[in-house]
Amino acid sequence: MSDANAPWLVVGLGNPGPDYAANRHNVGFMVADLLAERIGGTFKRAQKAQAQLVEGRIGAPGPSGRRVVLAKPMSYMNLSGGPVTSLRDFYKVPTANIVAIHDELDIDYGALRLKLGGGDNGHNGLKSMTKSMGADYHRVRFGIGRPPGRMQVADFVLKDFSSAERKELAYLVDRAADAVECLVTEGLERAQSTYNS
Numbered sequence: 001m002s003d004a005n006a007p008w009l010v011v012g013l014g015n016p017g018p019d020y021a022a023n024r025h026n027v028g029f030m031v032a033d034l035l036a037e038r039i040g041g042t043f044k045r046a047q048k049a050q051a052q053l054v055e056g057r058i059g060a061p062g063p064s065g066r067r068v069v070l071a072k073p074m075s076y077m078n079l080s081g082g083p084v085t086s087l088r089d090f091y092k093v094p095t096a097n098i099v100a101i102h103d104e105l106d107i108d109y110g111a112l113r114l115k116l117g118g119g120d121n122g123h124n125g126l127k128s129m130t131k132s133m134g135a136d137y138h139r140v141r142f143g144i145g146r147p148p149g150r151m152q153v154a155d156f157v158l159k160d161f162s163s164a165e166r167k168e169l170a171y172l173v174d175r176a177a178d179a180v181e182c183l184v185t186e187g188l189e190r191a192q193s194t195y196n197s
Contacts, residue, residue: 005067006092006093006094006097007066007067007068007069007091007092007093007097008058008066008067008068008069008093008097008098008099008184009068009069009071009084009087009088009091009093009097009098009099010032010035010068010069010070010071010098010099010101010180010184011028011032011071011072011073011080011084011087011098011099011100011101011129012028012029012030012031012032012033012035012070012071012072012101013025013028013029013073013077013080013100013101013102013103013125013126014026014027014028014029014030014072014073014077015076015077016072016074016075016076020158022160022161023157023158023159023160024103024144024156024157024158024159024160024161025077025103025157025158026103027101027102027103027142027144027173027176028072028100028101028102028103028125028142029072030169030173031101031140031142031173031176031177031180032070032071032072032101034173034174034177035058035070035177035180035181036054036056036070038058038177038181039054039056039057039058039068039070040056041054041055041056041070042054043070043072045074046071046087048086048087048090049071049073049082049083049084049086049087049090050073050074050075050082050083050086051071051072051073051074051075051083051084051086051087052071052072052074053069053070053071053087054069054070055067055068055069055070056068056070058180058181058184058185059181059184059185060185065185066184066185068184069087069091069093071083071084071087077124077125077128078124078125078127078128079128080125080128080129081128081129081130081131081132081133082128082132084098084100084129084132084133085129085132085133088133095133095134095136095137096116096136096137096138098133098137098138099137099138099139099140099180099183099184100125100126100129100137100138100139100140101139101140101142101176101180102123102125102126102139102140102141102142103123103142103144103157104121104123104141104142104143104144105121105122105144105145105146105147105153105156105157106121106143106146107141107142107143107144107145108143108145109143109144109145109165110142110143110165110168110172111143111197112140112141112142112143112175112176112179112195112196112197113139113141113143113196113197114138114139114140114141114179114183114188114191114192114195114196115138115139115141115188115192116136116137116138116139116188117135117136117137118135118139119135120135122153126139138183138188140176140179140180140183142172142176144156144157175195178195179191179194179195182194182195
């Protein structure tokens, strides 16, 4: 079990820049942006790592809330491990207090799965994080479904959500942010039983 006073590092995975902002691959950034809004923060460039950061508290108001560092690596997805490891070391975050929010091809659109550890399932952001610091961090997996027809996976994840998907996207991102908050404040089992779909 992790130290109750240790901070949490919540990482939204994505690619930096306006060209990627609405891509399926950037849903981790979308959830991180909403979490930052909820704690009243604005992402700022970090001096300590190639990332944008917001620091604050999740949960009950005041000192009983959990201290959290929200991060969006600015290194491109396949190099996410370097910035995340730098932040982990700087803030002295136990690996078990790290949460990666990412898109997941093997889950239907909008479904969530939370877990601790495991493989990277071909996801380049997770692959880079695991290579840098091992696999024992939490994942909030946001389903984007499989590419239609013969579309290549790389093309699919780097396309924007479809107009039909966008109708539900704000609700689903909101639900994913709720799941992250539940994980940080109430633990993995409670978050899984409430949000895994």
